Amino acid sequence: MPISADQFDSIDETDDGPTPGTNAHEILSFLEAHAAEAFTQSEIAEATGINKGSVGPTLSRLRDSGRVDHKGIYWRVSDHVRSLDSAAGHADNVAASYEDEPMAYDDWQEHAVDPREDRE
Template sequence: MPISAERFEDIPEDEDGRSPGTNAHEILSFLEANPEQAFTRSEIASETSVTEGSVGPTLVRLRERGRVDHRGRYWRISDHVRSIEAASNHAGQVAASHEDESMAYDEWHEYAVDPRDERE
């Protein structure tokens, strides 16, 4: 059944497949758990609940979004995703190291806010 253009605009985007239960979520979770390895489509299918016929199209969409890298027959989590995770881990470590210290709001804000967010 078709929907109106207005209703279409109200549908939230899926945030790069991070919605639990989606093929993208299953594949990304598996690849993120194995960041130092690359896998073929059939290996990804055998390690996830995603059917082999759905793995390829899902990987192509994830590559277009910059979430995975592809070379030859192999796929892996992208370096971009890995660097974001490393930055998040570092931020968590910095926050934990300051946990016992009192911190003024301005000082905390300096650690917590991405300068790109200030432009919006």
């Protein structure tokens, strides 16, 4: 069923990850939780409880979107996804460190980096 242009414009694009509860979400969550390892389709199916026949096509779609890497018979979460997770974790830690002692505006201004500086 088509939607109106206003409905289309109101779609929130901030979270472009797989929808929770879908096979893609379950597989990606599993691979992210085991980012230091690579798995076969059978191992992923067994670990996630997803039908073996659905794992392959889902992994292919995740690979096409750059979320997983594939070599031989093995699959793992992509370096890109791992770097995004790492950056988000770092940002969370930095934000949490400022919650205990908020920085005064003048202090923040002293620590701010001017993006125009240090250019060669």
